[in-house]
Amino acid sequence: MSAVQEITFHPQQSRNAGYFTQPFLTNAWYVAMWAKDLPPATLVPRKIINEALVFLRKEDGSIVALADRCPHRFAPLSRGKVKDGDQIQCPYHGLVFDSGGACVHNPHGSQAIPPAAKVRSYPAVEKHRCVWVWMGTRTPDPSLIPDFSLLDTAPEAHMTKPDHITIGAHYQLVSDNLLDLSHAIYLHEGILGDSPTAEIKVEQQGDTVTVSRSAKSVPLVGIQRLYWPHPSTIVDRVNSIRWDAPCYLLLKATVCLPGQDPADGSGYWGVHLLTPETESTTAYHFTAVRFNVQTLESENEAINEKIGERRRFAFEQQDGPLIAAQQRTIDEATEVLNPVLLSIDVGPVRCKRILERMLKDD
Template sequence: MFLKNSWYVAAWDHEIGVKPLGRRIVDEPVVLFRDAAGKVIALEDKCPHRRVPLSMGKVVEGDLLQCHYHGLRFDRGGKCVRIPGQEAIPEAARVKAYPVVERYHWVWVWMGDPARADPETIPDYHWLDSPDWGAKGTYIHVKANWQLIVDNLLDLTHLAFVHESTIGNAAVAENAEVRVKRTPGGVLVTRWMIDKPAPPTYVKAGGFTGNVDRWQFIDFLPPAFLRLSVGATPTGTGAPEGKFVDGINMRNLNAITPETETTSHYFWAQAHDFDVKNEKLTHMIFEQVKTAFLEDKEVFEAQQRVIDADASDSQVDIHADAGGIQARRILARLYDEEQSARQAAE
């Protein structure tokens, strides 16, 4: 199940240059490259002549993408403008062009109706390029369905078991005060752990010597954007009442882009608003979270293997799944609406 009328993160900005990059998004082949002025262009990664990926080709004359096989050239709008050895160009010699926006160090591609591609609907990830935050991120390819990753990020009880060496401890599962509510566009899960030991990563980042009051606010927007506000202060200093004393405040920023029904592109970053010029600190926090996310990757891929072996197998929901259940309901509704609109237009 894919939502097409949505922006998706296709790449980090540094991944795209003059050399074409091929990336499958919602099961469509896309090629991305920069023109001579540095602007990103996104086209269908499939030459209409003999179906060779255009990402195997090269950029010529500043902004034309030349097919590696027979030299057909396509402009930024996807139209073939040259076929070596002939003057007449068939009308069908064209590929799809996708709207593109470069923002927050990510390259966003609209996969649905181009007329509906409004850049104002791109979710806010300003922490990635704000001078007030230290941030570092990366990309992980996951051999699992994208909704498994969304479920994981909306249910953080797993931190106590999968990530006990870094960002988790028993309090996350046993002692959290949890609330789930619908927002105008998605779901918000709030979690508080009061007067509990800080997990290892928090001790390293904040130097805590005693118990802390810790929060996790998970903001989900469809299809798969999750922005987490996480942090801690020494217990009893007023964090639940909105005070911030001698603590650490961070953002965990996630954008999951479906590749196929069983594989995903996972773009994420960790940001902090304390000691923001300390690159060693930024790197340490990033590496700690990266260790945790690679542990998650093992879980996602193990889940997918089990699902592939028996897709009819049922599953049991527990209280911790409340956020994920709400998110899946929103996604199912949006998918049904999109399919109905498509059928009505046919």
């Protein structure tokens, strides 16, 4: 319990701002979008840790990320045009920028290019079916991107459609939600489910934290019925979620016969990639990949579709509105709030402490 008791909050300008508005980690890779959402020759805007960016996939397939702000009159470049495959023309007065952000054409007057006519460029790579962008000033290292290699090899037939929603809250409230899956019993009753008496285990390897909840001889819940191949409706369940800073989570949701080794069970990997847009909005990218698939291959496409729909419903209609309301409640409080801490908070507290240390180094 000592980890839980040592949690600290830092009230700042508004009474409870400190709960959310630790500064964002800048020297980190952030998911800008699913790679499929960046077709060639298309300008795609995204906001990431309060910075407006524009993304472009070049003709060679590599990815450009520039500040989405022309240095002339600050028009968003994402409203402009792609020129010659790899360049961006401002929609307002036609300056053209190359993929490194340098102005390469000024159509006006003597056509001289002012030295200040450049746009910040951000390192961006495609990995694990996502576009990742480095927001800091330190040298980026793609090997620091957390391991979601299961997405590289996932058979399409066992994977739900890569999807995303926006949640009207600070990303830490969303990661707290995922790090404490006890909420599934109450908020996702009948769909996801869990057990209030589940045994909680928190493990840490380097800065990676895994929170596991296991329960024995419990009833199957809604989503599990879709892929559970046995007639028995009483199962052992293990939900184990891995966290990497600042906001990447990988759930392994397993069900097995009572007493069976969970390694022989069936279930899915739940991929949860959060991207802080602002202090009060978070882009939430998700998909699920099944493992030890024991249903008929001819049925798997329909099963995936249902798993994808139910997870989207749970996140968009149940988690999202509650987390947004939670943020509003905290914002509007007229007194400094100190949360009551429960045994279930040990995972979120551990991660918050790691993040606080990283923010000091940032």
